[in-house]
Amino acid sequence: MKKLIVRIFLGLVLVLVLVAVGSIFFLGSIVKSGVEKVGPRVAKVPVKLDSASISLFSGSGTLKGLVIGNPEGYKTPEAMKLGSVSLSIAPGSVLKEKKHIRTIKIEGPEITYETDLKGSNLGKLLDNVGGSAEQDKKAPTKDQQTSKTKLQVDEFVLTGAKVHVNASMLGSGTVPLPEIRLKDLGQGPEGITPAELSKKVLAAILDETVKAVAANTLKLKEGGKALGTGAIDEVKKGAGGLLDSLKKK
Numbered sequence: 001m002k003k004l005i006v007r008i009f010l011g012l013v014l015v016l017v018l019v020a021v022g023s024i025f026f027l028g029s030i031v032k033s034g035v036e037k038v039g040p041r042v043a044k045v046p047v048k049l050d051s052a053s054i055s056l057f058s059g060s061g062t063l064k065g066l067v068i069g070n071p072e073g074y075k076t077p078e079a080m081k082l083g084s085v086s087l088s089i090a091p092g093s094v095l096k097e098k099k100h101i102r103t104i105k106i107e108g109p110e111i112t113y114e115t116d117l118k119g120s121n122l123g124k125l126l127d128n129v130g131g132s133a134e135q136d137k138k139a140p141t142k143d144q145q146t147s148k149t150k151l152q153v154d155e156f157v158l159t160g161a162k163v164h165v166n167a168s169m170l171g172s173g174t175v176p177l178p179e180i181r182l183k184d185l186g187q188g189p190e191g192i193t194p195a196e197l198s199k200k201v202l203a204a205i206l207d208e209t210v211k212a213v214a215a216n217t218l219k220l221k222e223g224g225k226a227l228g229t230g231a232i233d234e235v236k237k238g239a240g241g242l243l244d245s246l247k248k249k
Helices: 002-043 121-138 194-215 229-247
Strands: 051-054 060-064 067-069 078-081 084-089 098-107 110-115 150-159 161-167 171-177 180-185
Touching (some): 002 051, 002 121, 002 194, 078 121, 110 121, 110 194, 121 194, 161 194, 171 194
Parallel strands (some): 110 161
Antiparallel strands (some): 051 060, 060 084, 067 078, 078 110, 161 171
């Protein structure tokens, strides 16, 4: 009898382990598929994700190999390689329409800032996601939105970022980006859409990128020629105008 009870107990443990592993794998495949499906709709550029792992029980997860492509017309391979992305999700919301994300932390991303003074790849991306956010607001039904998922993000952190600057006729180089921290996004019952979240994050990244470029003009060189202050002023002016126009939408 004791042996039978032990066998049943071990069987239940094995089932629970299999369910746990299966749920993590299954949710990971859903996240990977969702990112690669929704990402291009929102940003209008290719989006690739190598893998995702989400635990149904703890709500913790990681994304690996997330790469956001560049808009058409830009020469650099991609706009962002996001390194390690860790998530903490309220477990009870994982399978609900509105996902409650406690934290999103991106560590060591590589960002490319390509500009010709008339515009930039990050500015174009921001324009794209801003248009998607407006589309979601005006869509008469959820089916016409870029994504039906609603989000609540308590805290977003981007840290240890490097910006590779590629400025035609001016110079190039790499500058560090200060930590970006956003809080209390999508706190209301309607939450925030992936497009709206992307818009807020990209606006913060572009703003800090322009400031970082301006603060490191003497370090950005190509063939010994540093980026000029006047040129940086033009970059700031163009980026500022784009940010102001999107804030008004």
